[in-house]
Amino acid sequence: MSVGLDFSGKRVLVVGGAHAARRVLARYLTSGATVYHLAGPGPHSPVSLVVPGVTAPVFPRSVGAWDALIAAVDLVAVVETTPHTDAVIAAACSRHRTWLSREIAASTSPVGSVTLVGGGPGLERLLTVGALAALNAADIVYYDRLGPTDRLEEWAPGAEHVDVGKAPGHHAVPQRDAERMMVASALAGRTVVRLKGGDPFVFGRGGEEVLACRAAGVPVTVISGVTSAIAVPAAAGIPVTHREVSHLFTVISGHAPITDSELTHLIGLGGTIVVLMGIGTLQQMAAGLARLGMRIDMPVAIIERGFAHDQRSTFGRLDTIGALAAHAGVRSPAVVVIGDVVSLAAHGDEAAADLLREAATLQA
Numbered sequence: 001m002s003v004g005l006d007f008s009g010k011r012v013l014v015v016g017g018a019h020a021a022r023r024v025l026a027r028y029l030t031s032g033a034t035v036y037h038l039a040g041p042g043p044h045s046p047v048s049l050v051v052p053g054v055t056a057p058v059f060p061r062s063v064g065a066w067d068a069l070i071a072a073v074d075l076v077a078v079v080e081t082t083p084h085t086d087a088v089i090a091a092a093c094s095r096h097r098t099w100l101s102r103e104i105a106a107s108t109s110p111v112g113s114v115t116l117v118g119g120g121p122g123l124e125r126l127l128t129v130g131a132l133a134a135l136n137a138a139d140i141v142y143y144d145r146l147g148p149t150d151r152l153e154e155w156a157p158g159a160e161h162v163d164v165g166k167a168p169g170h171h172a173v174p175q176r177d178a179e180r181m182m183v184a185s186a187l188a189g190r191t192v193v194r195l196k197g198g199d200p201f202v203f204g205r206g207g208e209e210v211l212a213c214r215a216a217g218v219p220v221t222v223i224s225g226v227t228s229a230i231a232v233p234a235a236a237g238i239p240v241t242h243r244e245v246s247h248l249f250t251v252i253s254g255h256a257p258i259t260d261s262e263l264t265h266l267i268g269l270g271g272t273i274v275v276l277m278g279i280g281t282l283q284q285m286a287a288g289l290a291r292l293g294m295r296i297d298m299p300v301a302i303i304e305r306g307f308a309h310d311q312r313s314t315f316g317r318l319d320t321i322g323a324l325a326a327h328a329g330v331r332s333p334a335v336v337v338i339g340d341v342v343s344l345a346a347h348g349d350e351a352a353a354d355l356l357r358e359a360a361t362l363q364a
Contacts, residue, residue: 006032007028012075013076015038015079015085016038016079024079075100077101077102107191113191117130117196117200118196120228121307122308126225128226139190140162140193141194141195146198201222203276242341245341246270250272255280257284263288275337275338282330290319297319298338299315299340300317302321303335305334
């Protein structure tokens with residue numbers, strides 16, 4: 001089934017066992033189709049009209065030759081069958097000009113699986129092909145508040161959607177509970193997707209979730225996502241590295257105060273500093289960097305709500321950014337960038353491309 005196609009009012013015959021065909025049945029039901037299910041091995045098996053919560057036989061066993069069945073529907077979705085039956089269905093579909101789709105069977109293992117999916121910084125077009133494929137195959141999706149969810153019903157049609165997101169200072173579902181929920185769903189044989197903002201392994205606690213799955217004997221895979229540490233500065237026209245300006249960047253979490261020792265090492269490294277979850281500790285960090293030797297005129301940028309329609313950038317220096325942020329009412333989610341690369345975009349987002357082109361020309 002192609003995500004995004006409108007099957008409203010179409011008659012769809014799904015061929016395959018109920019367990020293997022569960023995702024396909026759910027997708028076509030969600031799309032608005034009238035769905036019939038043939039679970040048996042041949043054309044004389046009962047065909048059932050599938051209604052959420054109800055499975056009512058509509059064809060008696062004596063009715064069901066392939067020609068009659070296929071002539072009565074608009075599309076046949078084959079999930080599992082024998083090679084001979086597949087050939088018979090294909091021939092009948094050709095005769096009656098009925099669409100034929102061969103679908104991937106859902107897992108029939110007693111133990112399901114978990115896939116950690118990086119959803120990027122919230123912009124739909126930054127979802128990877130792998131992320132969309134995993135969502136499309138999911139039985140249940142546990143999602144965070146910062147991941148892209150506006151079209152989750154379309155990306156994971158028929159799946160159960162569970163919000164386990166966290167806000168600063170408020171964890172409606174504690175991390176350990178979210179891990180237990182995912183593991184329990186997988187042990188019940190379900191295909192689980194954990195949809196996270198950014199990348200699961202960049203301050204996303206993805207490592208903890210992988211360990212929880214492994215400890216329970218649940219197969220787990222990770223689909224990397226676009227991290228806001230790079231993408232959000234780019235959305236404001238700031239490259240985290242730039243030839244002859246910065247040859248390295250360091251990503252740190254500002255969730256807790258940074259120690260003087262850590263700040264001293266950051267200054268010694270040079271390059272660009274990218275701070276995630278750092279609004280609450282911004283004042284302490286800026287003051288500490290200045291006190292420990294970073295020059296006070298070092299350019300600093302704060303990009304709020306990256307890629308949202310109301311994305312906002314606040315530019316300043318190390319010695320002024322705290323006051324500017326307080327005056328502007330800067331709030332999370334936001335990414336803080338400290339380094340000379342900020343000056344390439346400090347005249348505003350619209351001028352950033354021109355400044356970068358000019359810098360490249362001068363340094364060529």
